Amino acid sequence: DTAVSQTPKYLVTQMGNDKSIKCEQNLGHDTMYWYKQDSKKFLKIMFSYNNKELIINETVPNRFSPKSPDKAHLNLHINSLELGDSAVYFCASSQSLAGGDTGELFFGEGSRLTVL
Amino acid sequence: QQQVKQSPQSLIVQKGGISIINCAYENTAFDYFPWYQQFPGKGPALLIAIRPDVSEKKEGRFTISFNKSAKQFSLHIMDSQPGDSATYFCAASMSYNTDKLIFGTGTRLQVFP
Numbered sequence: 001d002t003a004v005s006q007t008p009k010y011l012v013t014q015m016g017n018d019k020s021i022k023c024e025q026n027l028g029h030d031t032m033y034w035y036k037q038d039s040k041k042f043l044k045i046m047f048s049y050n051n052k053e054l055i056i057n058e059t060v061p062n063r064f065s066p067k068s069p070d071k072a073h074l075n076l077h078i079n080s081l082e083l084g085d086s087a088v089y090f091c092a093s094s095q096s097l098a099g100g101d102t103g104e105l106f107f108g109e110g111s112r113l114t115v116l
Numbered sequence: 117q118q119q120v121k122q123s124p125q126s127l128i129v130q131k132g133g134i135s136i137i138n139c140a141y142e143n144t145a146f147d148y149f150p151w152y153q154q155f156p157g158k159g160p161a162l163l164i165a166i167r168p169d170v171s172e173k174k175e176g177r178f179t180i181s182f183n184k185s186a187k188q189f190s191l192h193i194m195d196s197q198p199g200d201s202a203t204y205f206c207a208a209s210m211s212y213n214t215d216k217l218i219f220g221t222g223t224r225l226q227v228f229p
Contacts, residue, residue, distance in 0.1 A: 043219040045216060104165070107160050
């Protein structure tokens with residue numbers, strides 16, 4: 001039973017298209033994230049949601065819009081795709097702990113986006 | 117000041133050898149230092165983590181060494197095995213902002229039989 005699942009696993013699309021990636025976690029965590037991993041394997045946080053509320057919004061183009069319908073789901077919609085958007089996008093979740101700490105990150109298996 | 121510098125970029129080790137990956141940080145407010153392991157086609161997974169109140173933490177063959185004054189920490193993998201072949205990421209965060217981990221650039225480890 002997959003803890004953090006994201007779909008699709010692979011996405012190939014043309015420049016200018018709009019696409020969405022869905023993420024669901026069954027761990028009961030209250031915080032979810034989107035990370036981007038580029039071709040050099042560099043991992044960078046994009047967004048963080050806590051109980052459906054946006055907490056972190058890094059310098060990400062407005063073409064990227066996260067949506068959290070409930071605390072178990074965090075979707076990522078990308079408008080007007082560009083070549084530079086090609087990357088692996090990881091969804092992750094964690095549980096807030098006492099004292100403001102955050103527990104370990106649990107990552108999904110990633111969604112590889114290729115923009116042609 | 118938010119960066120975490122990681123080296124080497126890649127590492128080749130013989131089976132049974134010791135793998136050492138180093139990380140350095142600038143921000144003295146960082147106080148949580150995890151290591152994540154990522155296998156090809158998978159997401160990163162927490163391997164081991166340390167807080168600056170201790171200088172070393174060991175879990176099985178994996179040890180984190182932490183040098184607060186030098187602002188450096190390292191991962192040692194003893195008796196490296198081919199199954200350890202993966203990309204390793206160090207990371208750091210501040211306890212008042214632990215939602216935001218800053219990852220190092222990753223080290224690709226290959227262990228040959």
